[in-house]
Amino acid sequence: MLKGAVAGRYAEALYEIAVKANLVDQLEKELKAVVDVVNESVQLRKVLFHPRITAAEKKEVLDSLFKDRISEVAMNFLGLLVERRREIYLADITDYFVDLANKARNITDVKVTSAVELTKEEKKRLAGAMEKCTGKQVKLSYDVDPALLGGVVVRVGDKVIDGSVRTRLQTLREHLRQIS
Numbered sequence: 001m002l003k004g005a006v007a008g009r010y011a012e013a014l015y016e017i018a019v020k021a022n023l024v025d026q027l028e029k030e031l032k033a034v035v036d037v038v039n040e041s042v043q044l045r046k047v048l049f050h051p052r053i054t055a056a057e058k059k060e061v062l063d064s065l066f067k068d069r070i071s072e073v074a075m076n077f078l079g080l081l082v083e084r085r086r087e088i089y090l091a092d093i094t095d096y097f098v099d100l101a102n103k104a105r106n107i108t109d110v111k112v113t114s115a116v117e118l119t120k121e122e123k124k125r126l127a128g129a130m131e132k133c134t135g136k137q138v139k140l141s142y143d144v145d146p147a148l149l150g151g152v153v154v155r156v157g158d159k160v161i162d163g164s165v166r167t168r169l170q171t172l173r174e175h176l177r178q179i180s
Helices: 002-020 024-040 042-049 057-065 074-083 087-104 119-132 165-179
Strands: 107-114 136-142 152-156 159-162
Touching: 002 024, 002 087, 024 042, 024 057, 024 152, 042 057, 042 087, 057 074, 057 087, 057 107, 074 087, 087 107, 107 119, 119 152, 136 159
Parallel strands: 107 136
Antiparallel strands: 107 152, 152 159
């Protein structure tokens, strides 16, 4: 629970600054890039997340890596996280920041899981249906799970639309057990 609360507070504060400075898109790209670099480097994660390495040393490392590559606002934000010992939450803060930006852009994330890879035409029809259903522009991500047997499972925020054959069979099985 603490993770969500911390990420939310920091992301909301940074988002307010970004809106006032008209830097939302730029900060989103920069934060994602920093998170990618951190995720790709085991050495950097060890340094950044080690409790005995001082904030000054961590800031030096971040400066050497990002100083001329990201904005001053982003650098200051990373420094603040390190000073407050919140660097472990950087990925969560970034995700929350992106969610805030997408809400303002009227974009919603939709995750589609299907039993087989969907064709381009199916993806296009599904995107149109989801935009019509949500009233928002959708950003789709796709997964394949052969265990579904057929159909799709669509997640929009905290809502799940399960049209999979597996779920239909489970429902039928439950219904037959109740009858007998």
